[in-house]
Amino acid sequence: MRRVTLLDTADVPVDLADWQIKDKQKNSMSLSGSISAGATQVIEIKAPVTLANKGGIITLLNAQGIKVHGVSYTKEQARQPGRTIPFQT
Numbered sequence: 234m235r236r237v238t239l240l241d242t243a244d245v246p247v248d249l250a251d252w253q254i255k256d257k258q259k260n261s262m263s264l265s266g267s268i269s270a271g272a273t274q275v276i277e278i279k280a281p282v283t284l285a286n287k288g289g290i291i292t293l294l295n296a297q298g299i300k301v302h303g304v305s306y307t308k309e310q311a312r313q314p315g316r317t318i319p320f321q322t
Contacts, residue, residue, distance in 0.1 A: 235278040237291060238317070241268040249274070251296035256282045257289040286311045 237254060241247045249264040260281040268274045278284055284291065288311060292303040310318045 235284045237276045237278060237284075239268060239274045239276060239293070241270055241272055241274075244270050246270055248296075252301075253294045253298075254278070254282060255292040255294065256284060258283075261294075284311075286314070 239249075247268045249266050249268065252264040253261045254264065254276065255261045260283065262279055262282045264276065266274065283289075286308065288306055288308045290303065290305045293301045295301050306318055
């Protein structure tokens with residue numbers, strides 16, 4: 234099972250309605266729900282989005298389709314399934 238954990242660093246909740254996660258091949262999955270201020274939300278990645286063990290890209294788009302965050306990961310980082318890979322900007 235592949236998961237992405239989102240962190241709301243703002244002091245207000247974030248409504249995830251119509252937000253999307255995209256992979257390196259631009260496959261997307263819609264998000265829903267919300268994240269409380271300062272809280273996290275674990276998102277289970279579902280097809281058609283895939284997070285390959287060979288490395289890849291994860292992009293987070295808001296309801297207007299604007300890129301909010303994006304990260305890339307390497308084959309080296311992904312070689313331990315189930316391990317959390319922290320990304321910071």
